Amino acid sequence: MAAAQPLSYSSVRTYLECPLRWKFLYIDKIPEAPRGYFSFGRTIHSVLEEMLRPLVEPSARTTAVGVSQRTLDEWRGGLGAPPPGRLWSPEEMLETYRKLWVPDGYLSPEDESRYKRLGEEMLLGFHATLGVHPPRPVAIEAHLEARWDGIPVHGYIDRIDRTTNGGLEVLDYKTSRELSREDAVESDQLALYQVLVEKNFSDPVERLTLYHLRSLTPLRTPARPKAALDSLHERVGIVSDGIRSAAYEPTPGRQCGRCEFRGRCPEFREVPENERRKMSELVDRFRELRAREGELERELKATAEALHNEAERLGVHRVPGSQGVALRRRQETWTFPAEVVGPLLEAHGLPPASVGVDSASLRRLIRDPKIDGELRRRVAEAGGRRLQWYWELEDA
Numbered sequence: 001m002a003a004a005q006p007l008s009y010s011s012v013r014t015y016l017e018c019p020l021r022w023k024f025l026y027i028d029k030i031p032e033a034p035r036g037y038f039s040f041g042r043t044i045h046s047v048l049e050e051m052l053r054p055l056v057e058p059s060a061r062t063t064a065v066g067v068s069q070r071t072l073d074e075w076r077g078g079l080g081a082p083p084p085g086r087l088w089s090p091e092e093m094l095e096t097y098r099k100l101w102v103p104d105g106y107l108s109p110e111d112e113s114r115y116k117r118l119g120e121e122m123l124l125g126f127h128a129t130l131g132v133h134p135p136r137p138v139a140i141e142a143h144l145e146a147r148w149d150g151i152p153v154h155g156y157i158d159r160i161d162r163t164t165n166g167g168l169e170v171l172d173y174k175t176s177r178e179l180s181r182e183d184a185v186e187s188d189q190l191a192l193y194q195v196l197v198e199k200n201f202s203d204p205v206e207r208l209t210l211y212h213l214r215s216l217t218p219l220r221t222p223a224r225p226k227a228a229l230d231s232l233h234e235r236v237g238i239v240s241d242g243i244r245s246a247a248y249e250p251t252p253g254r255q256c257g258r259c260e261f262r263g264r265c266p267e268f269r270e271v272p273e274n275e276r277r278k279m280s281e282l283v284d285r286f287r288e289l290r291a292r293e294g295e296l297e298r299e300l301k302a303t304a305e306a307l308h309n310e311a312e313r314l315g316v317h318r319v320p321g322s323q324g325v326a327l328r329r330r331q332e333t334w335t336f337p338a339e340v341v342g343p344l345l346e347a348h349g350l351p352p353a354s355v356g357v358d359s360a361s362l363r364r365l366i367r368d369p370k371i372d373g374e375l376r377r378r379v380a381e382a383g384g385r386r387l388q389w390y391w392e393l394e395d396a
Protein backbone atom coordinates (compact mmCIF):
# COMPACT_ATOMS: atom_id res chain seq x y z
CA MET A 1 0.00 0.00 0.00
CA ALA A 2 1.25 3.48 -0.90
CA ALA A 3 1.18 4.79 2.68
CA ALA A 4 3.77 2.24 3.79
CA GLN A 5 6.37 3.48 1.30
CA PRO A 6 9.11 5.38 3.12
CA LEU A 7 9.16 8.98 1.93
CA SER A 8 12.30 10.48 0.46
CA TYR A 9 12.99 14.18 0.12
CA SER A 10 12.24 14.18 -3.61
CA SER A 11 9.06 12.21 -3.04
CA VAL A 12 7.86 14.78 -0.48
CA ARG A 13 8.78 17.67 -2.78
CA THR A 14 7.05 16.07 -5.76
CA TYR A 15 3.85 15.41 -3.82
CA LEU A 16 3.74 18.96 -2.46
CA GLU A 17 4.18 20.31 -5.99
CA CYS A 18 1.58 18.05 -7.55
CA PRO A 19 0.02 14.92 -6.03
CA LEU A 20 -1.00 13.59 -9.45
CA ARG A 21 2.55 13.80 -10.73
CA TRP A 22 3.62 11.94 -7.56
CA LYS A 23 1.14 9.19 -8.39
CA PHE A 24 2.41 8.86 -11.96
CA LEU A 25 5.98 8.52 -10.67
CA TYR A 26 5.66 6.54 -7.44
CA ILE A 27 2.55 4.38 -7.89
CA ASP A 28 2.15 3.96 -11.64
CA LYS A 29 5.95 4.01 -11.94
CA ILE A 30 5.87 5.63 -15.36
CA PRO A 31 9.48 6.31 -16.30
CA GLU A 32 10.50 9.79 -17.35
CA ALA A 33 12.72 10.35 -20.37
CA PRO A 34 16.42 10.55 -19.45
CA ARG A 35 17.88 14.03 -19.25
CA GLY A 36 21.47 14.95 -19.80
CA TYR A 37 21.92 16.94 -16.61
CA PHE A 38 20.56 14.06 -14.50
CA SER A 39 22.95 11.63 -16.21
CA PHE A 40 25.76 14.08 -15.61
CA GLY A 41 24.90 14.41 -11.91
CA ARG A 42 24.72 10.62 -11.54
CA THR A 43 28.12 10.16 -13.16
CA ILE A 44 29.82 12.74 -10.95
CA HIS A 45 28.19 11.33 -7.81
CA SER A 46 29.32 7.81 -8.73
CA VAL A 47 32.94 8.89 -9.28
CA LEU A 48 33.05 10.75 -5.95
CA GLU A 49 31.52 7.75 -4.23
CA GLU A 50 34.10 5.36 -5.67
CA MET A 51 37.00 7.71 -5.00
CA LEU A 52 36.15 8.57 -1.40
CA ARG A 53 34.89 5.20 -0.22
CA PRO A 54 38.42 3.93 0.66
CA LEU A 55 38.80 6.94 2.97
CA VAL A 56 35.76 6.06 5.08
CA GLU A 57 36.43 5.53 8.77
CA PRO A 58 33.26 4.05 10.22
CA SER A 59 34.01 5.74 13.54
CA ALA A 60 30.59 7.27 14.16
CA ARG A 61 28.50 5.42 16.72
CA THR A 62 25.33 4.12 15.23
CA THR A 63 22.27 4.15 17.40
CA ALA A 64 21.33 1.01 19.23
CA VAL A 65 18.83 0.28 21.91
CA GLY A 66 19.75 2.26 25.02
CA VAL A 67 22.25 4.54 23.25
CA SER A 68 21.14 8.14 23.25
CA GLN A 69 22.28 10.97 21.03
CA ARG A 70 25.38 12.47 22.57
CA THR A 71 26.39 16.12 22.50
CA LEU A 72 29.45 17.76 20.99
CA ASP A 73 30.97 18.17 24.48
CA GLU A 74 31.04 14.43 24.93
CA TRP A 75 33.46 13.89 22.04
CA ARG A 76 36.80 12.68 23.37
CA GLY A 77 38.14 10.89 20.35
CA GLY A 78 40.07 13.63 18.56
CA LEU A 79 40.79 13.20 14.89
CA GLY A 80 43.84 11.00 15.31
CA ALA A 81 45.74 9.66 12.32
CA PRO A 82 44.74 10.48 8.73
CA PRO A 83 42.33 8.09 7.03
CA PRO A 84 43.89 4.73 6.16
CA GLY A 85 42.82 4.63 2.52
CA ARG A 86 44.96 5.95 -0.31
CA LEU A 87 43.66 8.83 -2.36
CA TRP A 88 43.52 8.13 -6.08
CA SER A 89 45.71 10.02 -8.48
CA PRO A 90 43.92 12.45 -10.85
CA GLU A 91 44.53 9.98 -13.70
CA GLU A 92 42.88 7.11 -11.82
CA MET A 93 39.96 9.38 -11.05
CA LEU A 94 39.51 10.42 -14.69
CA GLU A 95 39.76 6.83 -15.85
CA THR A 96 36.90 5.88 -13.52
CA TYR A 97 35.01 8.95 -14.72
CA ARG A 98 35.20 7.69 -18.30
CA LYS A 99 34.13 4.19 -17.23
CA LEU A 100 31.14 5.40 -15.21
CA TRP A 101 29.96 7.98 -17.74
CA VAL A 102 26.15 7.74 -18.25
CA PRO A 103 25.48 8.77 -21.86
CA ASP A 104 21.67 9.05 -21.67
CA GLY A 105 19.54 12.08 -22.40
CA TYR A 106 22.03 14.55 -23.87
CA LEU A 107 20.61 16.80 -26.54
CA SER A 108 23.43 16.17 -29.06
CA PRO A 109 27.00 14.78 -29.22
CA GLU A 110 28.22 18.38 -28.76
CA ASP A 111 26.06 18.78 -25.67
CA GLU A 112 27.49 15.54 -24.26
CA SER A 113 31.09 16.60 -25.00
CA ARG A 114 30.50 19.94 -23.29
CA TYR A 115 29.26 18.16 -20.17
CA LYS A 116 32.18 15.71 -20.32
CA ARG A 117 34.68 18.58 -20.29
CA LEU A 118 32.80 20.32 -17.50
CA GLY A 119 32.89 17.11 -15.43
CA GLU A 120 36.63 16.73 -15.94
CA GLU A 121 37.28 20.30 -14.80
CA MET A 122 34.97 19.84 -11.84
CA LEU A 123 36.57 16.59 -10.72
CA LEU A 124 40.15 17.83 -11.14
CA GLY A 125 39.29 20.94 -9.12
CA PHE A 126 37.63 18.83 -6.45
CA HIS A 127 40.59 16.45 -6.35
CA ALA A 128 42.95 19.39 -5.75
CA THR A 129 40.90 20.49 -2.72
CA LEU A 130 41.30 17.06 -1.14
CA GLY A 131 45.03 17.63 -0.65
CA VAL A 132 44.37 20.94 1.11
CA HIS A 133 41.37 19.84 3.18
CA PRO A 134 41.47 16.05 3.52
CA PRO A 135 37.93 14.85 4.19
CA ARG A 136 37.11 12.61 7.18
CA PRO A 137 34.16 10.64 5.85
CA VAL A 138 32.44 8.28 8.26
CA ALA A 139 29.95 7.22 5.57
CA ILE A 140 29.56 7.59 1.82
CA GLU A 141 26.29 7.19 -0.11
CA ALA A 142 24.64 6.02 3.08
CA HIS A 143 21.12 4.75 2.67
CA LEU A 144 19.40 5.63 5.93
CA GLU A 145 15.87 4.85 7.01
CA ALA A 146 13.92 5.94 10.05
CA ARG A 147 10.46 6.40 11.46
CA TRP A 148 9.94 10.09 12.12
CA ASP A 149 7.18 10.28 14.71
CA GLY A 150 5.43 7.43 13.00
CA ILE A 151 6.21 8.41 9.40
CA PRO A 152 8.72 6.19 7.54
CA VAL A 153 11.37 8.29 5.78
CA HIS A 154 14.58 7.45 3.95
CA GLY A 155 17.38 9.01 1.95
CA TYR A 156 20.70 8.40 0.25
CA ILE A 157 23.23 10.72 1.84
CA ASP A 158 26.22 11.62 -0.34
CA ARG A 159 28.69 11.95 2.51
CA ILE A 160 28.85 12.21 6.28
CA ASP A 161 32.11 13.67 7.64
CA ARG A 162 33.59 13.84 11.10
CA THR A 163 34.11 17.51 12.12
CA THR A 164 37.08 18.74 14.15
CA ASN A 165 34.72 19.17 17.13
CA GLY A 166 33.80 15.51 16.95
CA GLY A 167 30.36 16.09 15.48
CA LEU A 168 29.04 15.06 12.08
CA GLU A 169 28.73 17.09 8.91
CA VAL A 170 26.09 16.01 6.41
CA LEU A 171 27.06 16.82 2.82
CA ASP A 172 25.09 16.80 -0.39
CA TYR A 173 26.91 17.41 -3.70
CA LYS A 174 25.28 19.70 -6.22
CA THR A 175 26.30 19.97 -9.88
CA SER A 176 23.78 22.74 -10.64
CA ARG A 177 24.85 25.99 -12.25
CA GLU A 178 23.89 28.35 -9.42
CA LEU A 179 23.73 27.75 -5.70
CA SER A 180 23.66 30.23 -2.85
CA ARG A 181 24.04 30.02 0.90
CA GLU A 182 20.32 30.76 1.09
CA ASP A 183 19.71 27.49 -0.75
CA ALA A 184 21.64 25.66 1.95
CA VAL A 185 19.87 27.52 4.75
CA GLU A 186 16.44 26.73 3.32
CA SER A 187 17.15 23.22 2.07
CA ASP A 188 14.49 20.77 3.24
CA GLN A 189 16.64 18.02 1.81
CA LEU A 190 19.43 18.78 4.29
CA ALA A 191 16.92 19.07 7.13
CA LEU A 192 15.50 15.62 6.33
CA TYR A 193 19.03 14.21 6.13
CA GLN A 194 19.75 15.69 9.56
CA VAL A 195 16.76 13.80 10.94
CA LEU A 196 17.91 10.57 9.28
CA VAL A 197 21.46 10.91 10.59
CA GLU A 198 20.29 11.82 14.09
CA LYS A 199 18.07 8.76 14.15
CA ASN A 200 20.79 6.43 12.87
CA PHE A 201 23.91 7.77 14.58
CA SER A 202 24.40 8.70 18.18
CA ASP A 203 27.01 11.37 17.39
CA PRO A 204 25.57 14.87 17.03
CA VAL A 205 24.97 16.52 13.67
CA GLU A 206 26.94 19.75 13.77
CA ARG A 207 26.70 21.06 10.20
CA LEU A 208 24.66 20.68 7.05
CA THR A 209 26.41 21.42 3.77
CA LEU A 210 25.51 21.74 0.13
CA TYR A 211 28.75 21.24 -1.77
CA HIS A 212 28.64 23.29 -4.98
CA LEU A 213 30.94 21.38 -7.30
CA ARG A 214 31.12 23.98 -10.08
CA SER A 215 32.63 26.56 -7.71
CA LEU A 216 34.16 24.00 -5.31
CA THR A 217 32.37 25.78 -2.48
CA PRO A 218 30.97 24.07 0.59
CA LEU A 219 27.88 26.09 1.61
CA ARG A 220 27.78 25.28 5.31
CA THR A 221 24.94 25.87 7.73
CA PRO A 222 24.50 24.82 11.35
CA ALA A 223 22.23 21.90 12.17
CA ARG A 224 18.56 22.92 12.05
CA PRO A 225 16.87 23.89 15.30
CA LYS A 226 13.86 21.92 16.52
CA ALA A 227 11.34 24.50 15.23
CA ALA A 228 12.61 24.10 11.64
CA LEU A 229 12.45 20.31 11.90
CA ASP A 230 8.92 20.52 13.34
CA SER A 231 7.84 22.66 10.42
CA LEU A 232 9.27 20.14 7.95
CA HIS A 233 7.64 17.28 9.86
CA GLU A 234 4.29 19.00 9.42
CA ARG A 235 4.76 19.09 5.65
CA VAL A 236 5.95 15.47 5.57
CA GLY A 237 2.82 14.64 7.60
CA ILE A 238 0.61 16.36 5.01
CA VAL A 239 2.21 14.23 2.30
CA SER A 240 1.88 11.04 4.33
CA ASP A 241 -1.80 11.74 5.07
CA GLY A 242 -2.47 12.63 1.44
CA ILE A 243 -0.93 9.40 0.19
CA ARG A 244 -2.75 7.32 2.81
CA SER A 245 -6.07 8.80 1.70
CA ALA A 246 -5.18 8.44 -2.01
CA ALA A 247 -5.50 12.19 -2.63
CA TYR A 248 -3.95 12.61 -6.06
CA GLU A 249 -5.55 15.73 -7.51
CA PRO A 250 -3.52 17.65 -10.06
CA THR A 251 -2.34 21.06 -8.90
CA PRO A 252 -1.29 22.96 -12.01
CA GLY A 253 1.44 25.54 -11.70
CA ARG A 254 4.86 26.47 -13.00
CA GLN A 255 6.01 22.86 -12.59
CA CYS A 256 3.70 21.81 -15.46
CA GLY A 257 6.18 23.36 -17.90
CA ARG A 258 8.69 20.57 -17.19
CA CYS A 259 6.16 17.79 -16.48
CA GLU A 260 6.24 14.88 -18.89
CA PHE A 261 2.78 13.68 -17.91
CA ARG A 262 0.74 16.48 -19.49
CA GLY A 263 -0.71 14.02 -22.00
CA ARG A 264 -2.14 11.96 -19.12
CA CYS A 265 -3.14 14.90 -16.93
CA PRO A 266 -6.80 16.00 -16.86
CA GLU A 267 -5.62 19.62 -16.71
CA PHE A 268 -4.08 19.29 -20.17
CA ARG A 269 -5.80 16.38 -21.90
CA GLU A 270 -8.07 17.31 -24.79
CA VAL A 271 -11.65 16.12 -25.22
CA PRO A 272 -11.62 13.28 -27.82
CA GLU A 273 -12.77 14.35 -31.26
CA ASN A 274 -15.89 12.12 -31.25
CA GLU A 275 -17.07 13.55 -27.92
CA ARG A 276 -16.56 17.21 -28.70
CA ARG A 277 -20.00 18.02 -30.06
CA LYS A 278 -21.90 16.51 -27.13
CA MET A 279 -19.58 18.17 -24.60
CA SER A 280 -19.78 21.50 -26.38
CA GLU A 281 -23.60 21.42 -26.22
CA LEU A 282 -23.46 20.71 -22.50
CA VAL A 283 -21.09 23.62 -21.98
CA ASP A 284 -23.35 25.99 -23.94
CA ARG A 285 -26.41 24.92 -21.96
CA PHE A 286 -24.51 25.37 -18.72
CA ARG A 287 -23.42 28.88 -19.73
CA GLU A 288 -26.99 29.79 -20.60
CA LEU A 289 -28.35 28.57 -17.25
CA ARG A 290 -25.52 30.23 -15.36
CA ALA A 291 -26.42 33.54 -17.05
CA ARG A 292 -30.08 33.15 -16.01
CA GLU A 293 -29.19 32.05 -12.50
CA GLY A 294 -28.56 35.60 -11.23
CA GLU A 295 -31.62 36.97 -12.97
CA LEU A 296 -33.84 34.24 -11.44
CA GLU A 297 -32.36 34.84 -8.02
CA ARG A 298 -33.16 38.55 -8.16
CA GLU A 299 -36.70 37.89 -9.35
CA LEU A 300 -37.26 35.28 -6.62
CA LYS A 301 -36.08 37.70 -3.95
CA ALA A 302 -38.31 40.54 -5.19
CA THR A 303 -41.39 38.26 -5.32
CA ALA A 304 -40.76 36.91 -1.80
CA GLU A 305 -40.42 40.49 -0.54
CA ALA A 306 -43.68 41.62 -2.22
CA LEU A 307 -45.45 38.57 -0.77
CA HIS A 308 -44.01 39.35 2.66
CA ASN A 309 -45.12 43.00 2.58
CA GLU A 310 -48.66 42.11 1.53
CA ALA A 311 -48.93 39.28 4.11
CA GLU A 312 -47.69 41.68 6.80
CA ARG A 313 -50.29 44.29 5.75
CA LEU A 314 -53.08 41.69 5.80
CA GLY A 315 -51.82 39.93 8.96
CA VAL A 316 -51.75 36.44 7.36
CA HIS A 317 -49.18 33.64 7.32
CA ARG A 318 -50.95 31.24 4.94
CA VAL A 319 -51.49 32.50 1.40
CA PRO A 320 -53.20 30.16 -1.07
CA GLY A 321 -52.16 30.13 -4.71
CA SER A 322 -53.79 28.22 -7.60
CA GLN A 323 -51.55 25.14 -7.11
CA GLY A 324 -50.55 25.27 -3.47
CA VAL A 325 -50.16 27.31 -0.35
CA ALA A 326 -47.27 29.65 0.60
CA LEU A 327 -46.46 29.47 4.33
CA ARG A 328 -44.74 32.38 6.01
CA ARG A 329 -42.04 31.19 8.45
CA ARG A 330 -39.85 33.02 10.90
CA GLN A 331 -36.27 32.39 11.89
CA GLU A 332 -34.83 34.08 14.92
CA THR A 333 -31.12 34.55 15.61
CA TRP A 334 -29.53 36.10 18.66
CA THR A 335 -26.08 37.56 19.08
CA PHE A 336 -24.41 38.51 22.35
CA PRO A 337 -21.23 40.63 22.23
CA ALA A 338 -18.56 38.66 24.13
CA GLU A 339 -16.87 41.85 25.37
CA VAL A 340 -20.11 42.81 27.21
CA VAL A 341 -21.38 39.41 28.31
CA GLY A 342 -18.00 38.06 29.46
CA PRO A 343 -17.43 40.67 32.20
CA LEU A 344 -21.09 40.42 33.29
CA LEU A 345 -20.75 36.67 33.87
CA GLU A 346 -17.41 37.12 35.63
CA ALA A 347 -18.92 39.77 37.94
CA HIS A 348 -21.56 37.21 38.98
CA GLY A 349 -18.99 34.52 39.65
CA LEU A 350 -19.75 32.55 36.48
CA PRO A 351 -16.57 32.04 34.40
CA PRO A 352 -17.58 32.43 30.71
CA ALA A 353 -15.71 29.23 29.81
CA SER A 354 -17.91 27.19 32.16
CA VAL A 355 -21.21 28.80 31.08
CA GLY A 356 -20.46 29.10 27.38
CA VAL A 357 -20.87 32.39 25.53
CA ASP A 358 -22.53 31.05 22.40
CA SER A 359 -26.04 32.30 21.80
CA ALA A 360 -27.74 28.94 22.62
CA SER A 361 -26.05 28.73 26.05
CA LEU A 362 -26.83 32.37 26.86
CA ARG A 363 -30.47 32.04 25.88
CA ARG A 364 -30.71 29.02 28.17
CA LEU A 365 -29.18 31.11 30.93
CA ILE A 366 -31.73 33.90 30.39
CA ARG A 367 -34.57 31.39 30.87
CA ASP A 368 -33.00 29.62 33.85
CA PRO A 369 -34.91 30.60 37.04
CA LYS A 370 -31.98 29.41 39.16
CA ILE A 371 -29.79 32.25 37.78
CA ASP A 372 -29.86 35.66 39.44
CA GLY A 373 -32.65 37.75 37.82
CA GLU A 374 -30.49 40.85 37.53
CA LEU A 375 -27.86 38.95 35.56
CA ARG A 376 -30.47 37.40 33.29
CA ARG A 377 -31.99 40.82 32.60
CA ARG A 378 -28.63 42.41 31.78
CA VAL A 379 -27.56 39.53 29.52
CA ALA A 380 -30.91 39.71 27.73
CA GLU A 381 -30.46 43.46 27.23
CA ALA A 382 -26.96 42.92 25.83
CA GLY A 383 -28.26 40.46 23.26
CA GLY A 384 -29.57 41.45 19.86
CA ARG A 385 -32.39 39.57 18.16
CA ARG A 386 -32.65 39.31 14.40
CA LEU A 387 -35.79 38.07 12.71
CA GLN A 388 -35.75 36.63 9.23
CA TRP A 389 -38.88 35.69 7.32
CA TYR A 390 -38.98 33.09 4.63
CA TRP A 391 -41.55 31.21 2.63
CA GLU A 392 -42.26 27.52 2.34
CA LEU A 393 -44.47 26.02 -0.33
CA GLU A 394 -47.05 23.37 0.36
CA ASP A 395 -48.84 21.48 -2.41
CA ALA A 396 -52.58 21.99 -2.58
Ligand code: SF4
Nearest residue numbers: 018250252256259265
Ligand atom coordinates in the same frame (compact mmCIF):
# COMPACT_ATOMS: atom_id res chain seq x y z
S1 SF4 B 1 0.91 18.63 -15.89
FE1 SF4 B 1 0.97 19.84 -14.02
S2 SF4 B 1 -0.95 19.37 -13.00
FE2 SF4 B 1 -0.65 17.79 -14.51
S3 SF4 B 1 0.43 16.12 -13.47
FE3 SF4 B 1 2.00 17.40 -14.37
S4 SF4 B 1 2.54 18.86 -12.78
FE4 SF4 B 1 0.60 17.95 -12.21
